[in-house]
Amino acid sequence: MDEKVWLTERFEEHRAHLQAVAYRMLGSVSEADDAVQEAWLRLDRADTSGVENLGAWLTTVVARVCLNVLRSREHRREESFEVRMPDPIISPESGIDPEHEALLADSVGLALLVVLETLSPAERLAFVLHDMFAVPFEEIASMTERSPAAARQLASRARRRVQGQAPAPDPDLARQRDVVNAFFAAARDGDFDALVAVLDPDVVLRSDGGVVRARQTVVLNGARTVAEQAVGFGRLSPFARPALVNGAAGVVVAADGRPLSVMAFTVAGGKVVAIDVLADPERLRELDLPVL
Known part of the structure; x- marks a missing residue:
């Protein structure tokens, strides 16, 4: 099999997961798509012969791209005082479109995304990656240029705010x-x-x-x-x-x-x-x- 075809197929296996990570990080469908596309471009240019876990590698790439977007967005918000509602995902009452199932797994309600908008970029990354996707704090630490203990504190602060302001909805x-x-x-x-x-x-x-x-x-x-x-x-x-x-x-x-x-x-x-x-x-x- 051609190496480019093989790499494309491996990437597509992880696309839904990467979009779910990016949507939770950014609260924007279009920006999430852009982050995933950027991950593909970096994969296409990189030498991944030594990568043992491609899914983890891609998750790290997407998370770093999203962190840069959040930092840029935070700077613009400080200048304009703009507060932006996250992008809602609309489905008919008959059920969620299969295309959106990964985006909305684990009850990612709009209220939760609104609260995530109030977190610092590093807090949001730590909470999303650890609490939603079980990424170890050692990996989060390297992305945020902090120690694992400091990364744990970031997630803890974010968790308290989420629990206080975004209660879990009734499952029925x-x-x-x-x-x-x-x-x-x-x-x-x-x-x-x-x-x-x-x-x-x-x-x-x-x-x-x-x-x-x-x-x-x-x-x-x-x-x-x-x-x-x-x-x-x-x-x-x-x-x-x-x-x-x-x-x-x-x-x-x-x-x-x-x-x-x-x-x-x-x-x-x-x-x-x-x-x-x-x-x-x-x-x-x-x-x-x-x-x-």
């Missing part, structure tokens, strides 16, 4: 959908008390409107505050189409075939604990929206 999708339906029914009826009842006392609402809306991410906290905002969602109820957003119950709001927003709900303990809204018109046009 039907139960999630019931709660989301109750939310929209209360909003449609203008029933403030019913809205408060379906929201966790510490619920957080994050909404990214993009450049058209002053590139502003609005963050609201608390059941009553979020309920006051959610009453206005009642007018959207006729246009809300059920969907899976990163594998959890959510909706795509669209009128005349034009998407207005994507709403991701995190439901835990029978209550809505987080609502993440992407309403940036430019990014909505770029999304794959099978429910439309």
Whole structure:
């Protein structure tokens, strides 16, 4: 077999895993694809005759590429104060597209990705690689130019923040959908008390409107505050189409075939604990929206 063909086949065996790593690292589908493509270009140019574990080698390459992207992004954010909602993965309620199964394995909800956006690049790398993909701290240390003990501390700090701000959603999708339906029914009826009842006392609402809306991410906290905002969602109820957003119950709001927003709900303990809204018109046009 031709060596180039052999190398291509070996790379394709690892592509889904590499895309999953990059999506968790970057929260962007297009940037994840670019990172994986960069890994292929480096593999094509490298002498890998001494590489015993090609999968681990490729994971390290992708992680380093992603770390550089995160560091560059952090610098731009410091200059512009921009906060960006991660890319949601939309699927019909019938189930997740097989193409996206690897990206969404292990319940990578949008709320979790939002919290990962608040971590430093090194913290995010350590948490994603160790806690999600079981990469040893010795390998993470070399990527971050720290000791293994320091890499362990990075992951520990990240883990505490994730556990505190991104609770695991209820595993029962039907139960999630019931709660989301109750939310929209209360909003449609203008029933403030019913809205408060379906929201966790510490619920957080994050909404990214993009450049058209002053590139502003609005963050609201608390059941009553979020309920006051959610009453206005009642007018959207006729246009809300059920969907899976990163594998959890959510909706795509669209009128005349034009998407207005994507709403991701995190439901835990029978209550809505987080609502993440992407309403940036430019990014909505770029999304794959099978429910439309």
